[in-house]
Amino acid sequence: xxxxxxxxxxxxxxxxxxxxxxxxxxxxxxxxxxxxxxxxxxxxxxxxxxxxxxxxxxxxxxxxxxxxxxxxxxxxxxxxxxxxxxxxxxxxxxxxxxxxxxxxxxxxxxxxxxxxxxxxxxxxxxxxxxxxxxxxxxxxxxxxxxxxxxxxxxxxxxxxxxxxxxxxxxxxxxxxxxxxxxxxxxxxxxxxxxxxxxxxxxxxxxxxxxxxxxxxxxxxxxxxxxxxxxxxxxxxxxxxxxxxxxxxxxxxxxxxxxxxxxxxxxxxxxxxxxxxxxxxxxxxxxxxxxxxxxxxxxxxxx
DNA sequence: ACAGTATGGAGAT
DNA sequence: TCTCCCTACTGTG
Numbered sequence: 201x202x203x204x205x206x207x208x209x210x211x212x213x214x215x216x217x218x219x220x221x222x223x224x225x226x227x228x229x230x231x232x233x234x235x236x237x238x239x240x241x242x243x244x245x246x247x248x249x250x251x252x253x254x255x256x257x258x259x260x261x262x263x264x265x266x267x268x269x270x271x272x273x274x275x276x277x278x279x280x281x282x283x284x285x286x287x288x289x290x291x292x293x294x295x296x297x298x299x300x301x302x303x304x305x306x307x308x309x310x311x312x313x314x315x316x317x318x319x320x321x322x323x324x325x326x327x328x329x330x331x332x333x334x335x336x337x338x339x340x341x342x343x344x345x346x347x348x349x350x351x352x353x354x355x356x357x358x359x360x361x362x363x364x365x366x367x368x369x370x371x372x373x374x375x376x377x378x379x380x381x382x383x384x385x386x387x388x389x390x391x392x393x394x395x396x397x398x399x400x401x402x403x404x405x406x407x408x409x410x411x412x413x414x415x416x417x418x419x420x421x422x423x424x425x426x427x428x429x430x431x432x433x434x435x436x437x438x439x440x441x442x443x444x445x446x447x448x449x450x451x452x453x454x455x456x457x458x459x460x461x462x463x464x465x466x467x468x469x470x471x472x473x474x475x476x477x478x479x480x481x482x483x484x485x486x487x488x489x490x491x492x493x494x495x496x497x498x499x500x501x502x
Numbered sequence: 503a504c505a506g507t508a509t510g511g512a513g514a515t
Numbered sequence: 516t517c518t519c520c521c522t523a524c525t526g527t528g
Contacts, residue, residue, distance in 0.1 A: 202509065267510080269511070270510045270521075271521055271522050271523070272521070272522080289521090304521085304522060307511065308511085367510085368509050490509095
């Protein structure tokens, strides 16, 4: 389910499965026939993500740009023997000798130029999963935050302020820092916002490594153990599945192998249930068209 | 069979 | 603030 961690994990999987080799690209569903023709037979140079945008770079300066939206999925799988017939509405299928990838339900699928990639990234705020790369500075988001009276909860979902955060991470990071979701952006303490940024920088790589949103301290402790002290940010997300081996065949490398977590959060979708910290009832309210969840007693900070 | 829901976003009003 | 789009799955009749 697509927040930023999903896209970065997916980029890693696609990169590992397709980079450096020719790919056949089709549109079994028929709604991306022209775009697929532009890419079909080209060598894949690599794949990466910024915020919730996915970019698959093909030779000849052709870039497949995908946004999964609310319901999109992009499965990257091995094919052993015959290629399986497409199931459901497969808008794009990529295939090489060993792997195939099926895209369904995406809100945006287009072929763009490297210049258009830059323009897309320029419209986004800094991405906590891109920390350390040029221009990806939380100070940029802070400048935007200080200029708006919209609630901090809305700001966290505004991709032009901070890129990659969705409804789950938003609710959870606000709770983790005990921030009142309704505080106007311009009333949020700089220290609070930067603490949330730093927390996202630490949290999102666990989401990438495990393919799940992990926000409970108890989960993160188990996750750290599973990685054996390795930095999740240095973790190769492609290890999450079956991938092509060095020369033919497949390998399944996965430090987090077999480690799955119950879907469990501090506040997300827990309306009516007791707060894990203070026991008061978790509340919910529609805010700018999205369900917000928070603890009215714990979250009072600015 | 149909309604409702979902971790998103754009465009109209 | 509303309306629509994208798809799969769940619950209801």
